[in-house]
Amino acid sequence: xxxxxxxxxxxxxxxxxxxxxxxxxxISMGSSTLIVEDNGFGRGQVVRLISTEPQDYLNPNYAPGxxxxx
Numbered sequence: 001x002x003x004x005x006x007x008x009x010x011x012x013x014x015x016x017x018x019x020x021x022x023x024x025x026x027i028s029m030g031s032s033t034l035i036v037e038d039n040g041f042g043r044g045q046v047v048r049l050i051s052t053e054p055q056d057y058l059n060p061n062y063a064p065g066x067x068x069x070x
Contacts, residue, residue: 047064
């Protein structure tokens with residue numbers, strides 16, 4: 001992400017850490033990382049996929065919004 005702003009970076013990013021959802025988990029799946037929002041009862045919903053493998057983005061199980069079991 002590139003920010004074009006005359007303001008100092010500290011002022012722009014001040015308070016950004018409070019927006020991190022506390023019920024999200026990072027789960028490693030091979031070479032990729034899934035950010036999953038915990039819905040309780042061992043289930044969750046995929047929020048984000050972080051991977052360098054293009055094939056991972058074609059997997060419907062890793063798509064944002066997909067149900068995930070822990």
